[in-house]
Amino acid sequence: MAVKGTDLVKLMPKKQGCKDCGFPTCFAFAMKLATGGTEVSACPHLSDEVREQVEELLAPPIRPVTIGTGEKAVLIGDEEVMYRHEKTFFHQPGIGVLVTDTEDPNEQERKIKAAEEMQFIWIGRTLKADLAVLQCASGDKGKFAGLVKRAVEINDALPLVLMADTIDILLAGLEACGKDKKPLLYAVTKENIDEAISKLGGAEVPLAVKAGSLEKIADLTEKLKEAGVQDLVIDPGSRKMWDAVRDQILIRRAALKQGFKPLGYPTITFPCQMADNPRTELAAATALLTRYGGIICLSDLSEDVLFPLVVLRMNIYTDPRVPMAVEAKIYELNQPTDNSPVLLTTNFALTYFSVANEIEATKVPAYLAIQDTEGLSVLTSWSAGKFNGETAGEFIKKSGIEDKTKNRKIVIPGLLARIRGELEDELPGWEIVIGPREAAGISSFLPELAGKA
Numbered sequence: 512m513a514v515k516g517t518d519l520v521k522l523m524p525k526k527q528g529c530k531d532c533g534f535p536t537c538f539a540f541a542m543k544l545a546t547g548g549t550e551v552s553a554c555p556h557l558s559d560e561v562r563e564q565v566e567e568l569l570a571p572p573i574r575p576v577t578i579g580t581g582e583k584a585v586l587i588g589d590e591e592v593m594y595r596h597e598k599t600f601f602h603q604p605g606i607g608v609l610v611t612d613t614e615d616p617n618e619q620e621r622k623i624k625a626a627e628e629m630q631f632i633w634i635g636r637t638l639k640a641d642l643a644v645l646q647c648a649s650g651d652k653g654k655f656a657g658l659v660k661r662a663v664e665i666n667d668a669l670p671l672v673l674m675a676d677t678i679d680i681l682l683a684g685l686e687a688c689g690k691d692k693k694p695l696l697y698a699v700t701k702e703n704i705d706e707a708i709s710k711l712g713g714a715e716v717p718l719a720v721k722a723g724s725l726e727k728i729a730d731l732t733e734k735l736k737e738a739g740v741q742d743l744v745i746d747p748g749s750r751k752m753w754d755a756v757r758d759q760i761l762i763r764r765a766a767l768k769q770g771f772k773p774l775g776y777p778t779i780t781f782p783c784q785m786a787d788n789p790r791t792e793l794a795a796a797t798a799l800l801t802r803y804g805g806i807i808c809l810s811d812l813s814e815d816v817l818f819p820l821v822v823l824r825m826n827i828y829t830d831p832r833v834p835m836a837v838e839a840k841i842y843e844l845n846q847p848t849d850n851s852p853v854l855l856t857t858n859f860a861l862t863y864f865s866v867a868n869e870i871e872a873t874k875v876p877a878y879l880a881i882q883d884t885e886g887l888s889v890l891t892s893w894s895a896g897k898f899n900g901e902t903a904g905e906f907i908k909k910s911g912i913e914d915k916t917k918n919r920k921i922v923i924p925g926l927l928a929r930i931r932g933e934l935e936d937e938l939p940g941w942e943i944v945i946g947p948r949e950a951a952g953i954s955s956f957l958p959e960l961a962g963k964a
């Protein structure tokens with residue numbers, strides 16, 4: 512629940528006219544504060560107690576938590592809506608692979624490497640897993656520390672979750688990788704919370720909290736918060752798929768709709784413990800990815816499990832308000848010469864990759880002119896007045912293509928045959944050729960066009 516400016520006004524010192532915050536009144540300052548347009552520290556007249564109250568009110572309903580450091584760090588939480596269409600989802604869940612210290616060392620190495628190396632290029636993006644979840648299954652802290660060290664040696668940048676039944680083993684794992692790596696330590700429970708606060712509270716690494724119900728989770732997060740431990744990730748302990756999905760929904764709803772701070776944290780989920788075969792595990796992972804899982808822990812990484820999951824994640828966590836677009840420019844495909852034809856289309860990412868892939872498959876050298884239509888597809892951009900004879904003509908004139916090729920053929924999408932006349936008027940000296948209606952038609956169309964050249 513976003514805080515209202517009127518709630519903040521009640522807490523302001525009301526020194527009318529002092530303007531030390533840069534605003535004419537406390538009211539104006541509070542209103543700006545509520546929308547994130549200024550910092551609470553801008554008012555020097557707030558007592559420590561009131562400042563804390565204001566900061567509490569302004570805190571995001573789901574705390575952002577970062578695991579790992581550097582470019583590969585995984586930031587989860589800080590979400591604002593229940594449903595993507597209400598605004599957008601901001602931080603995609605981290606996908607992790609479980610590696611235990613009792614597994615064969617070759618298997619451990621394969622899994623840790625796969626977390627980085629199993630990659631898929633999809634609509635111009637690299638999709639992959641994000642974390643290794645290292646579990647002490649042996650109960651031997653030396654063995655666990657050995658696994659953690661090995662993981663760091665294999666991939667120093669890979670964010671880690673360290674998972675053990677006792678605080679001492681977690682400490683051994685933390686020492687093995689170094690707290691600067693900011694691993695997530697799993698888990699604080701009702702049984703070990705006092706020990707966790709005294710031994711891990713000052714480590715400045717995120718802690719996972721596990722309990723058998725949401726009420727018990729709330730008790731633990733409250734106690735940790737009172738002890739000054741803020742970066743928490745929660746696991747309600749459910750290990751049946753639909754129970755787990757239900758808990759995720761209840762947690763998100765409590766945090767966003769009721770403003771219930773003790774559950775205002777991202778979550779960690781374990782599809783790997785909900786299934787005994789890859790298909791059911793994928794089903795659980797999919798359900799939890801769709802419904803708010805912050806970390807999704809898989810038992811292994813295989814292409815047929817990871818690929819659908821990362822594509823689904825990309826689709827859910829792209830901003831529905833921002834069309835996916837590629838850079839507007841001239842792309843050179845199949846090493847075009849100064850006599851290669853030009854194909855023109857929009858910068859909607861899906862259009863670009865469909866057309867570019869088809870052109871590349873023909874092996875016919877060609878220039879692909881991608882016009883900026885703000886990421887809209889061919890017909891949508893035409894309807895919006897962004898892709899027509901006038902705009903296309905202007906783009907071609909400014910693109911520099913006339914210096915690259917002497918071939919004066921421009922192929923336009925078959926769906927927009929109607930703009931040919933306008934484009935001919937804009938580009939005298941060019942022949943405007945109507946291309947196929949679908950990208951799939953390029954495979955026969957382009958070789959034929961090149962043969963006629």
Ligand code: SF4
Pocket residue numbers: 523524525526527528529530531532533534535536537538540553554555556
């Ligand atoms: S500095 Fe503080 S007290 Fe002064 S106007 Fe701004 S909000 Fe009010």
